[in-house]
Amino acid sequence: MSTAGNTMTTSSAKSSVVRVQRPEADSTWYLPGIAIGLWMTGKRLVLNLVETLTGRPDRMPTVNYPEQKYEYSPRFKGNHVLTVKKDGSLRCTACMLCATNCPADCIHIIASEHDDPTVEKYPIRYEIDVLRCVFCGFCEEACPVDAIRMGPEWQTPGVNGSDFVYDIKHLAYRPQLKGGIVSVLDESERHKAGI
């Protein structure tokens, strides 16, 4: 771990090159580096012990998982959620924008004709291969109708590979969602304003 910063001078007039001298590997003293490291961790250890004993645990950054859960920000990009309309049906119209925008190509949609002519198009198969998903949130940004969102959950263990290809039933109606998250955009308001 070199401690001497290397300087890169860019001489403006003539383009002379400055040779950088670095100490040879075998003659470097590593002791000071190690000492600083020990000092830092030691200080944090002592502080933690003191705080837990003196009854002020909230100052401590560590969390007692799983009894306590760390509170992530609302913009946290966790597992995907397919939002639903008021009547519980999927909001997604299978427009494939999320699949197009996804850098990992892990969203596969098959669209089909909806029998209600005002809906026209909806996905009969919507799968996200979570093992390939990088949770970048591009799909959420691409969706024009707030149909897919990155929810707050992140602890989603699974046993064999197939569990990790989430289908519509899981994405929109898994138990934690309690019947589906109703989307922000209210259907009727959209048509009333004629937008």
Add this chain to the structure above:
Amino acid sequence: MLKCTLNGREVEVKEGTTIIEAFYQNKIDIAHYCWHPGLSIAGVCRLCMVEIEGNPRLQIACNTVVTEGMKVNNQSAKVKEAVKWGLDFHLINHPLDCPICDQAGECGLQDQYMKYGQYDSEMAEAKQKKHKVVDLGPRVVLDSERCILCSRCVRFTDEVSKTNELGIFNRGDRAEIGTFNGKPLNNKYSLNTVDICPVGALTSKDFRFRQRVWFLKDAETVCTGCSTGCNIKVHYNREGLFRVKPVYNAEVNGHWMCDEGRDVYKFVNKESRLLDARVVSGGKAEHMTAFEAAKRVGEKLKGAGKSVGLVLTGSYTVEEYEAIMSYFKTEVGTDRVFHWINNPESFESFDGLLLRGDRNPNTRGLVQALQKHGFSAQWKELTEALSTGSIQTLVVAGPENQVWFPDFKVKVAELAKATRLVWMTSGKSSALDELKGEVTLIPLKSYIEKSGTFVNHAGRAQSIRPVTSIVKGALSLTEVVSAFRGEALQATEVVVGRSENEIGRGRIHNEFTLSRGAW
């Protein structure tokens, strides 16, 4: 020839060309919807406004004829403003349902808004509500709200298919395209209206919601539906082919193609193809690669003489005929080569525009090859030879599009009388699967996967190039012949898809280019 300047560039045009044709010929962008090179001038979308020197008012380019020394400009601020407002008027009553519209990605409104619009709409009033998902006929669906009333489809049914099914009913912005409800849009060229519709008003039922167009690549080839040989463009991706659209070719098919040709992609996809070779003898079936099966057949054929018969259909290329006929003539030594004509009664029929009764792309090429090699055997000689057993092995190059061979099952039964049957085809069929006796099935490449030349009814040679590969092991007839001879297979032709310079054209951003953001 007339000289005129388009946007400051000096160009020469023929007498009587309109300004928009001059722009078109010199590849200069001009905003337009209702003008179509194959239809009459409507002049209703009012987008192709240009400024002509010496004329205070903007003129529409589609109806103004070029005169000598005319200076035309469509880049001036006044024209840009006019086109911007023209687009605004098109879009104020347009339903923003791009997510559920099949035309998204190749829509005239999207493209030209990005090129000429890029404005913030000030329309906050309620939009005009019209009929959605209207069933116009067996193959076309209409959405009146998306329709910009450019009247291309109406002019098409009046001028090209001459069936007058479509009309614009009501008046003003309550106007809607439609058919009289007793007479649906079901002429043989109805899907052309879907191609020329610049927006998503008319969409094809067959392609409805099946794929997004930016996931499709396209490549030009020749339609194998009938002997007219229309130039077409096939849209495909990894999962197979999705649809077929016509390509302009002045001498052959103009801008149009028939509806039956639109299904030409269906028998090429994996689900209707023979995937691997099968040798059935003594009730036991053995699966192997096509090359292996062909080599085995080749050993039996060598020098077998007259006891071998060959049945050919008109769906193969001239090169393939040349290879297989010379092989059968010299190395097999038989002259019993038969031409299987699928529908003799309507063979010569012609519907006046494009569709011909002869449902094979290369009948003329086959007939020429037969004459060149001196084969003139008649079909009845085959039936008689089969019944007397004088033909032991029968090699059949089966039809590629079984849809247009109504007598397919009957013929299969008839040809199965031969003691040893070798059936080479690209499409699978239940009739072939149930064949008893000694049968060898060899999968062939479809016209999408091989290069070659077709000769259409008028003797015009048109070449096709490999577009993609659907069935890995399939062979073309030339490769089968080299397998018969036992030679090693040369490197299978590189699947080019389309030449380098074409990749830049059309859709830039799709899953194949893998260069995100190259928007």
Add this chain to the structure above:
Amino acid sequence: MAESKYLTEHYGKPEYQTLEGYKKLGGYQVLEKALKMQPQQIIDEVKASGLRGRGGAGFATGVKWGFLPNNGEPRYLLCNADESEPGTFKDRLMMERAPHQLIEGMIISAFAIKAKKAYIYIRGEYTGPAAILEKAIAEAKAAGYIGKNVLGSGFDMELDLYIGAGAYICGEETGMISSLEGLKGQPKLKPPFPAVQGYLRKPTIVNNVETLAAVTYVIRDGAAGFRKYGTEKSAGTKLFSISGNVNKPGTYEVPLGYKLMDLINIECGGLKPGRKLKAVVPGGSSAPVINAEECERATLDYECLAQMGTMLGSGAIIVIDDSNCMVDVLSTITHFYHHESCGQCTPCREGTGWMEKIVHGIVHGEGKPGDLDLLLKIADNMKGRTICALSDAAALPVLSFVTKFRDEFEYFIREKKSKVRGGQIYAQMHA
């Protein structure tokens, strides 16, 4: 010079309507005189008289006749009796009181331009005048004025009546031609102009009822006699249909150049008591409105009104006094153009709808501050962008109403009620 009954000399007499009465009062004598002249002579006479189109465009009739190519193709003469411009009802009066005057004028004009077939295109709602015309044509045919070898002059001519079915757009030249051809009354692309390729792609001349009737008088009194009335550039007299807030609305024939205020105060008996003049729409609903101050200077001829930024148009004068709310008046006009746009060209089809929705919003108290500028922008970008002039006709009233009476519009948007009538306007009483 007060009202001068030139064309309308015998309109008061009921027998003028019949063939005998018309002939007794000097009818069809001009026809005999004209048939002895050379067709080109008649055209030159009309050109010299400076007679201009009375339908709305005011295009010199002689010049229009001169555009006909002599390529031997059969020619058609069409009389535009569609008269759907709001405020106009002079043609109706002429056809009811003097059908033969029109017929004689048409025969002379057809003879001049060598047209074998002539149609009168009358609007569908005029069932009364249509019946009178049908009878008059039958009488003229029986008397030998129409048909083979008219009055032994070797000129044969057919005249037929075509009934419209309710479309303002069929008042436009090529719209009428499309309607005559049995299609929807949608205007055709120009060029080619009707004089070169009109009805069934043959050379066609379309003139208004009053123009064709005036031709008889041009031939009877010669160009000089005709020019006795009117000004140098706008020769002859014109029938003006005056309506709105005047005591005696009606059709008055006055020489061109007559002062507008005289017509209103003298012939029409002025405004209702206690009312002040607010505005006048001088040439039918598509003519830009002129406010009271401009009315004082206005004289009724093509040049003066054009110079003031409006137009003589079909000579339909609508007088608006101070009891009317301009926003309410504009809402009926924008509704009219939205209803009558034929829907062929996008700027007009969508623009008329958009403007009506904006004005409709203002009248219902939902106007937004930006609406007025938006209206002006829409109107500006509709003008001159379409096949026919309906989009200009829809844009001009909006432009003139909003610019000249902007305070009323702004008041309406701000206060959600009319500056003149408060809440007492139709839209808000009958939601």
Add this chain to the structure above:
Amino acid sequence: MFKLSEDGLKYVKNELTRYETKQSAIIRCLYRAQDENGGWVSPEVIQHLSEVMEIPAAQIEEVATFYTMFNKQKVGRYHVQVCCTLTCGMLGGRELTDAMMKEAGCKKTGETSPDGLFTFSKVECLGSCDTAPMLQINRDPYIESLSTEKAVQLVRDLRAKAKGH
């Protein structure tokens, strides 16, 4: 199924030969068919005309739906068309229509009254602005210089006349 009457058919055949092209006869034949079909143009009417005149049905429907004087829905015996444009609008045409509708029992324009007699429409300028406000019933001559009372009285007279015989 709608069928033209005997002389209706003769009328149409004669109209077909009257003009240079068959299509020019569409308007008059539609008028005749509308009168024989109780005042409105139904799809059956268009179908029948298309067969009789040998013109594509779409073209006849185009013309029928383009012009306002062909009614696309059923109308009562008296189709009252009140002018509401510009001058008539200023002089109370619209208020007059509402008063008549209340009297006849129609809630909105285009709706036939319960007794099947009246249908009201607000139409555009009928070319009689000097005698504003005014109206036209079916295709009869104009009824002019009306006031709201006179108009309401007109509705009562018409109802009485209809009930009379």
